[in-house]
Amino acid sequence: MLSVTEFAVRLTLAFVLGAAIGIERQWRQKSAGLRTNTLVSIGAAAFILLSVSITGHSGDPSRVAAQIVSGIGFLGAGVIMKDGLNVQGLNTAATLWCAAAVGALVGIGLFPQAILTTVTVIITHLLLRTVGTKLSVLTFIPKNTSLPADYKIIINCKNNVENHIRVLLIQQLGNNEKIVLRSLASSDNENQTSTLIVAEITAAGIQDYIMEQIVSRLTIEQEVTKVSWEFTGQQAEI
Structure with missing residues (x-):
């Protein structure tokens, strides 16, 4: 006892x-x-x-x-x-x-x-x-570094900083001539207190390092709960 x-x-x-x-x-x-x-x-x-x-x-x-x-x-x-x-x-x-x-x-x-x-x-x-x-x-799919590559950046942030994060992301993308923003969309999460921002990007070849730099910069922002990027594929060679 x-x-x-x-x-x-x-x-x-x-x-x-x-x-x-x-x-x-x-x-x-x-x-x-x-x-x-x-x-x-x-x-x-x-x-x-x-x-x-x-x-x-x-x-x-x-x-x-x-x-x-x-x-x-x-x-x-x-x-x-x-x-x-x-x-x-x-x-x-x-x-x-x-x-x-x-x-x-x-x-x-x-x-x-x-x-x-x-x-x-x-x-x-x-x-x-x-x-x-x-x-x-890392990916086990071989990449041709000379072909245009498609990427996606996904950001989860609080509603009150959505506009600030969108502007910051556009600035980060605009500072590099090797990448082009194709689309930028926002949607509310189920809890209605946070926003999911998805940016689709086309790059001149494989630009993983640039994606890492952009994501690292956004991660330190207040009210940002999650930032990630993914390689979505390469355009076919003509």
């Missing part, structure tokens, strides 16, 4: 580690941020502590841990959304899964392992984000 003091210590540690994961998610403006990850960690720890408190050393907390994994699966499914051909939220769902694992480790008393898991999750987000962005730009 756990004492109230030990119960409180473990629950507090679960709170701190869950919040550490959640702070990074909140900073990235993800749907499951500070409070969600903290609550998941606390909840997982509380369920493990409940099992230990009731059964003592004779119980089997692993049975409760198995049910926690199943429950987090339902929670994770709620943050996964399909946007056209793209699936969003998989990273957020995986983070919630890790937060639950951290809480379970704390609940069962494996403090060093819980701290190590938390640090690993945060490092994964901070370090592998840049690597993943670079890899997503």
Whole structure:
């Protein structure tokens, strides 16, 4: 039987580690941020502590841990959304899964392992984000650098900065003679508080580096939640 003091210590540690994961998610403006990850960690720890408190050393907390994994699966499914051909939220769902694992480790008393898991999750987000962005730009389809290439830039921003972002994007495109803006369209997202801006561009040959420069400039703007670009193809050689 756990004492109230030990119960409180473990629950507090679960709170701190869950919040550490959640702070990074909140900073990235993800749907499951500070409070969600903290609550998941606390909840997982509380369920493990409940099992230990009731059964003592004779119980089997692993049975409760198995049910926690199943429950987090339902929670994770709620943050996964399909946007056209793209699936969003998989990273957020995986983070919630890790937060639950951290809480379970704390609940069962494996403090060093819980701290190590938390640090690993945060490092994964901070370090592998840049690597993943670079890899997503690569394509295994051979490109002919001499043919005109088509690109698309997608910007998700708050409604109040839409005009500013459109003007800034046009300025960025107009400063380079190798690219031409073919179309620029805006549409409201489902929540009606943000706008999706899509620019279709034709470039004189492969200009991936220019796309990276434009996207990097737009990313630092306030109220811009997401900026990405994609290579959509090359015009056929006549």
